[in-house]
Each structure stands twice: as structure tokens, then as C-alpha cells.
Amino acid sequence: MSPVLTGRRKQAAPADPQLPTAWETGPELAAGSVAGWSTGAQANSAALMRWLVWGLIALGPLLGALAYLSVPATSAAPAPKTAPSAPAAAGGQGASGFATLFVAAYLSAGRGDEPKLAAYYPPAASMQLDGVSGQHRGEQLTVVRLRQTDNAVWSVTVAARVTGAQPTATTAPSTQPGASPSPAAAGDAVRYFQVPVATAPGAGGATAYTALALPAEVAAPERAKTPELVYGAMRQALPTDPRTQAVTSFLTAYLTKGGAELDRYLAPGTRLTAPSPAPYSGVAVDQLAVEGETGGEPVVSVPGDGTALRLLVTLRATGQDGVRLPLTYTLTLKARAGRWEIASLDGAPALTTPTPAPAASGAPGPAPAPTP
Structure with a gap:
């Protein structure tokens, strides 16, 4: 007869008889420990491991960035140094002075002065000049035109009053009607010389200059058309006019x-300094041109406070030697307490603002009536 199988399985004996089994220990150990570890400790360990893993994941990008930054960067090769170029403003100013000195030396040069010109224009050393050194001379030299023709080249036009140029038998002025006087006949006249000047970086950061050619005599600069001013016509300054x-x-x-006593005539806030010592002994105002004034009616009243008016004034100032000198001033007046005060001594006459052309209307006009 087969033995009857029961539902209870026999527990195998432990390898070490000194170690108790779960069945042989008390109920606290059987329920709360596994292989010497408590279940609470296991839960804490698992949670700690999870936090460590998530922390490493979160710190991954930061650690990577720190590792990238810690790698020493390779230094790039230094860029080749370029020669400094002279500033445009400084180059033009220096070229003007250089050309002025060159023209002065050129006008007074004669036989034996070739080395003097070679200091400005090196090819002049191989030239042979005519005339006596110092026979002609340039005075009152000034630059009247300056323009940049290339990146480092300036064209400078110098005006000079040439003295010592006297007519000779071979250069006598023509007596034919309508003939223009020769340069020799026009002694002490203002003449104009154009000089091409090249600039280049010099030693110590300075700018070097050299002439590219000898001076070329040119015509006087074109005179500009006088612009229209805001003032009316000049009229006599009446003593009764405020x-x-x-x-x-x-x-x-x-x-x-x-x-x-200058401040008593100035508007509040206006500050002016008079020439000192006083250059004249008397002043006589001759004419006024008033902004926006077209009529010649006498004016005897002063408008309300704050009214501003611009004037163009011509006068004669008597010098300490008794000679009267004509002068012109542009002033801005401001009315206050029934009198005019000086608000400013203007640097130049005011110009009229061009009237803008009327804008063309975009709306179409009425259509013409059909022809019957």
C-alpha cells in the first residue's frame, strides 16, 4: 500500500547544527530577518542605490563639461602684424603742412637750391634750376583745397602771394587789347599751386611724407554762390528803433x-567775454537786417517777453589811431520787460531753410467729362 503523501514538506537539516532555522527561532527572527539582514535595512539600501544612480545621471553633463574645460586649449598662432596706416585726418593735416613748406621752398628756389627741393621731392636732386635763389618769394601761404585721391595720397592746393616777380624785356606784358597779363606782370598776385603728397608709416609711429611731383600751378578755386539768408534787406539803423x-x-x-558794464545788456543766462584790451574807441551802427522783415516802416515798440529776433548788423568801429574799420555782427535779441537784450553773439549768419516741394497727391482727380 502506497504511503500517504502529506502537504507538509520536511525541512532539510541545516549544514551547521549551530545555526538555527527559521522554524527553530522565535517568531520575531522568523518574520523580520533574512540571512542576517533585516528587511528595513534592505529597503534603505535599495533606496540609497536608486538615489546614487539618479545623482550620477544628473551630474553627467556637468562632469562632462568640467572634463572638457580642464583640457588645456592649444594656443593659436599669432596673426602677422600689419603695418599701421596713418589716420586719414592726421594724414591730411600733415600733408597740408608738408605741401605748404614745399611750395615756399619751390617759389624761392634758384640755381644751387636743388638739394633743398630734394628734401620734399627726391628727383629734384638731378634737376638744374634757373634764376637767382631768393629772387621770388611766397608769402601768406595757406591751404585752400585738400582732397584724398588715393588711400595714402593727398592733393593739396596752396595759395601764395608771390613777391619779387617783376616784368623783364622778354616777359613784358602784352599791349594788345584784351590780352591777359603775364604771370611776371602780375607781381605780388595770389597764385595757386597743387601738390600731390604721399603718406606712409614712419619711425616711432609717426607719419612720413613725400611729394610725388613738383607743384603744378592751377586756377583759383571756384567761388561759391552766396546762399540766401533769413534776414531782410539791409536798411538804415534809426536811432529811435529799440x-x-x-x-x-x-x-x-x-x-x-x-x-x-557788459552784463547789463545781456539776457539772463547769457555769458560773453569782450576783447581785452579794448581795441576801439568808438562804435557807430550803420545798418540792420532783421529776420523776416520786408517793409521799411519805423519800429518804436518792443514785443512781449520771450520774443526772439535775429539781426545782421554793420557798423564802423574807430580804432585808437582814429581809423574807422567796417565790421559785421550777427546777433540774437530777446525781449524782456519792455526792452531788447542780447541773447547770443552768433558765429555766422543764419541761412534760409529750402521750402520742400509739395508732395504729389496719390488720389486720382475727377475724370474728364466725355466729349459728346
């Missing part, structure tokens, strides 16, 4: 008293 009175009092203090 504007004449204000201008005369101010200019008398300004030109004949060295600035004494």
Missing part, C-alpha cells in the same frame, strides 16, 4: 570798454 539802441549799447561796451 533794436538799434540795444545793439549800439551792447557793441559799445563790448568793443570800447573791455567788457565793463
Whole structure:
């Protein structure tokens, strides 16, 4: 007869008889420990491991960036140094002075002065000049035109009053009607010389200059058309006009008293310094041109406070030697407390603003009536 199988399985004996089994220990050990570890400790360990893993994942990008930055960067090869170029403004100013000196030496040069010109234009050393050194001379030299023709080349036009040029038998002025006088006949006349000047970097950061050719005599610069001013026509400055009175009092203090009592004629906030010592002994205002004034009616009143007006004033100032010198001033007046005060001594006459052309309307006009 087969033995009856029961539902309870026999527990194998432990390898070490000293170690208790779960069945042989008390209920606390059987329920709360596994192979010497408590279940709570296992849960804490698992949680700690999970946090460590997530922390490493979160710190991964940061650690990678730190590793990248810690690698020493390779230094790039230094860029080749380029020669510094002279600033345009400084180059033009220096070229102007260089050309002025060159023209002065050129005008007075004669036989034996070739080395002097070679200092400005090296090929001049192989030239042979005519005439006596110093026979002609350039005075009152000044630059009247400056333009940049290339990256480092300036064209400088110098005006000079040439003295010592006297007519000779071979250069006598023509007596034919309508003939132009020769340069020799036009002694002490203002003449114009164009000089091409090249610039280059020099030693110590300075700019070097050299002429590319000898001076070329050219015509005088074209005279600009006088622009239209905001003032009306010049008219006589009447003594009864409050504007004449204000201008005369101010200019008398300004030109004949060295600035004494000047503030009494100035508007609040205006500060002016008079020439000192006083250059003149008397002032007579001759004419006024008033902004926006077209009529010649006498003016005897002063408008309300704050009204501003611009004037163009011509006068005669008597010098200490008794000679009267004509002068012109542009002033801005401002009305206050029934009188005119000087608001500013302007640097130049004011120009009119061009009137803009009327804009063309975009709306179409009425269609023409059909022809029957």
C-alpha cells in the first residue's frame, strides 16, 4: 500500500547544527530577518542605490563639461602684424603742412637750391634750376583745397602771394587789347599751386611724407554762390528803433570798454567775454537786417517777453589811431520787460531753410467729362 503523501514538506537539516532555522527561532527572527539582514535595512539600501544612480545621471553633463574645460586649449598662432596706416585726418593735416613748406621752398628756389627741393621731392636732386635763389618769394601761404585721391595720397592746393616777380624785356606784358597779363606782370598776385603728397608709416609711429611731383600751378578755386539768408534787406539803423539802441549799447561796451558794464545788456543766462584790451574807441551802427522783415516802416515798440529776433548788423568801429574799420555782427535779441537784450553773439549768419516741394497727391482727380 502506497504511503500517504502529506502537504507538509520536511525541512532539510541545516549544514551547521549551530545555526538555527527559521522554524527553530522565535517568531520575531522568523518574520523580520533574512540571512542576517533585516528587511528595513534592505529597503534603505535599495533606496540609497536608486538615489546614487539618479545623482550620477544628473551630474553627467556637468562632469562632462568640467572634463572638457580642464583640457588645456592649444594656443593659436599669432596673426602677422600689419603695418599701421596713418589716420586719414592726421594724414591730411600733415600733408597740408608738408605741401605748404614745399611750395615756399619751390617759389624761392634758384640755381644751387636743388638739394633743398630734394628734401620734399627726391628727383629734384638731378634737376638744374634757373634764376637767382631768393629772387621770388611766397608769402601768406595757406591751404585752400585738400582732397584724398588715393588711400595714402593727398592733393593739396596752396595759395601764395608771390613777391619779387617783376616784368623783364622778354616777359613784358602784352599791349594788345584784351590780352591777359603775364604771370611776371602780375607781381605780388595770389597764385595757386597743387601738390600731390604721399603718406606712409614712419619711425616711432609717426607719419612720413613725400611729394610725388613738383607743384603744378592751377586756377583759383571756384567761388561759391552766396546762399540766401533769413534776414531782410539791409536798411538804415534809426536811432529811435529799440533794436538799434540795444545793439549800439551792447557793441559799445563790448568793443570800447573791455567788457565793463557788459552784463547789463545781456539776457539772463547769457555769458560773453569782450576783447581785452579794448581795441576801439568808438562804435557807430550803420545798418540792420532783421529776420523776416520786408517793409521799411519805423519800429518804436518792443514785443512781449520771450520774443526772439535775429539781426545782421554793420557798423564802423574807430580804432585808437582814429581809423574807422567796417565790421559785421550777427546777433540774437530777446525781449524782456519792455526792452531788447542780447541773447547770443552768433558765429555766422543764419541761412534760409529750402521750402520742400509739395508732395504729389496719390488720389486720382475727377475724370474728364466725355466729349459728346
